[in-house]
Amino acid sequence: MEYLKIFCMNTALLISVAYIANLIYKHMITHAPEPVKQASWVVLSIFAGWVNIFFGYRLDEHVIFDLRFLPLIISTIAFPQPFSLIIIGVGIGLSRLIFGMNEAAVAGVLNLSILGFVCAGLSFWVRRTPATIMVKSLIVIMAVNLMNAVNITVFGVIPEQEYITKILPVTLPAGLALSMLFALIIRDFQLDLQRTVQVVRANELLSAQAEELHKNKIVLEERAKQLMMASQFKSEFLANMSHELRTPLNSIINLSQIIEDSDEGLSREEITEYGAIIHRSGGDLLSLINDILDLSKVEAGKLDVVHEELNVSEIPEMLALQFTVAAKQKGLDFNITLSEDVPHVIHSDPQRVQQILRNLLSNALKFTMNGFVSLNIRVVEKPEGPALRRWVVFEVQDSGIGIAADKHAVIFEAFQQADSSISRKYGGTGLGLSISSDLAKLLGGYITLSSKEGQGSLFSLYLPL
Template sequence: MEIGAAFFMSITILITFTFLFNLIYKYVFQHTSGLIKQAAMVVGFIALGWLAMKFGVRYNGSAIFDLRNVPIIFATLVFRDPRPILAIGFGIAMARLGINGLSASAFTAFCNISTLGMAGAGLVSLYRRRPSWGYPLKAAVSLLTINTLQVGGVLAYGAVNRVNYATHVMPYSLPTTILLGTFFLFIIRDFFLDQRRAVQLKETNEALEKRTQELLNTQKMLEEKAELILQASKYKSEFMANMSHELKTPLNSIILLSQMIGENEEEGRSEDNRRYANIIQASGEQLLHMINDILDLSKVEAGKMDIVLDILSLSDTVELLHRQMKPLAEVKNLDLRLHVEDDVPQTLLSDGLRLGQILRNLLVNAIKFTDSGYVALIVSIERQTNGGSGDHVVFMVKDTGVGIEKSKQELIFEAFRQEDGSINRRFGGTGLGLSISLQLAALLGGTLSLRSAKGEGSEFSLRLPLASAIAPSVSERQTAASLE
């Protein structure tokens, strides 16, 4: 009767303490970090074990029979990590030493409780591998396993007389412990379910927050895409407006002048006819150039631009460009300069047509956007510090023109986009030359870069790998020297 009364009082205290701890946990620790919540629960379970031993039944002055294993049983149903169970078992074992001090009975109890903690950790590991097990099955397994191990420990460690314990104590303590443990686990089942709901709610909230963030990122990306589409539509509208203006001007000239030549039946008008014919030819060439730009851009973007490599004479290539561009520069009273460094190779393995197209676009733009001063084509070698394959042939087109704002320098290389839509109306052109040149430079294995400032002119640099350059032979150098 004494054991039953003591155990009943212990279970009452444990239930009261658990209820109070549940309230404190829900309203104080629920919104703290996971580490703090776990530490609070471990301390709470150790306190439950201490209370069970404090109000247990004393036997022969030092041995205590109590419900110390109930917190360990309950902990196996709450935690999903074995480590807190080990901490709880060790904590209750240390509390047992603190009740009566260090004695043979206290030490064997310390070993027994520590063993129960390790067994509880093993049960948690088992439950993690059996997620389909429900609360009743887990509770039954933990209750029977921990109680059986506790009885086995008392008999094994011999803290009390084994025969007396087996005949007079265990027949009352074991059924009472199992019965009261079952009652305790049934009472606190709501606490277990509340903890599981809290964990599930937290996981659901985290998943919702992650999903919300993904939706926000997707929405932001869609907004950026929509803005880009609007900008592209705007730039294409500007491009079409410019194209409408640029294409109608030469076409109108061709139509009008052709009509005038057809209607001109007076004698002695051959000079006028020649002038009209020259204008028609220039307008037709201008129109053809625009159409070629659009076709080249379409070919590059479709990946159908063919590159034909051949051995080029660098000096012949740049001198031909200089002669072709000089009349355009003279019309605007500009100084068109050409400078080739002494260490530049005589020949280069590249596509002469595309190289000329890039340099011609750069020179035409430089002349178009320069009102006074000069335009220069400078050819040099850019050597890396380690030498070898990292060296480049650099074609720099430098001018003293209007320059380009830094914020607009990347924009001008994109198709259908210009620094300012009104620029093309002032200077003319399709606005596709730089976009085509940039992509052609990449096809040739090089790069096209820009350095400029508003009102201070521009420097466009085409860099082609020197690995494709072919150094002149000794005889070629001697021939060149003799010609000089």
């Protein structure tokens, strides 16, 4: 009867230890790294075994009966790690030496060490078998209790006949029953811990989702703002486009109507003048349509460039023929310089290079009321990785209205200008710089801008040598 009392007391103590451990786990080491959790479990199991020995039943001065092997059973079921189970078994066994060094204590150390290795072997089966947790628990409980009885029979100091006939019939069934009861209680604790962990993870997941939703909301708001701006820019572009189309079309229609209805009432000089205006208006329309087509080809990825020999020395002469008269009409100084170190021939697309330079020079002349417009062609070296790379640079500089710093990136986007009022004052669709930037990239180069509002602008086209 004393065995049953002590075993029940051991179980009650273990339940108390398990409850305290459950609280510590919830509030202190739930988020700890896995090695810390395993180390904490090992220490707790050894401590629980020591508590069982401390409150065990003393058969005589040296022999103690208790359920010290119970933490080892629970560890095998809950944390089936072979090395940890060996440490727990040996640790509980060594804790028996605290209560005195004698033959019974040595037998106790040997018993728990053997049980530790037995549980380590069982842990391999526990981790691999598809059986339910209840089946695993029953087999582990029976194996450990039976092995404990065998060890006491073989290594114990109690006479074999006395142990088998008087003690074993009571302690073995009691140990099995209380082991199963404690396993059920620990299983309930474990389920509660799992639910706690799941709740914590669910909260973390919800927080992460809420944060992600907030970020997505910001992104969507930004995209909505960009769409509104794009819609506004396109509306302005269409308004500008209608104006740019209407002006030359009206000139062509009105002047051709005058010529048609003149009944030879117009002089030769008037017809020639009207014809010239019609020709210029047609050229303006063609240039506008070409810009729109080029933009659509670039956006569709279908604009091809042809790399061939480009005679750089011919560029100043060609551009001078096109822009000198326009500069004189506005009273501007127009200069083109070509550095001596610039190679006479480079490999690029002559048509596209001239198109970019015409766009840059046209803008410079358009937005410069007095002062100068210049084109300087030179060679520069820039570091690219560990080496230097050589570039030919076409610098278009003017003393015009300049561009505010916050508009430097905007003006290279399609349908956009530094100020929507500019298109009304100076004309234009806002496509020239966008097309020029895209063409420069297709040629392997790029365009840079240096400008301050009211202090002129410097556009630089870099092409690789």
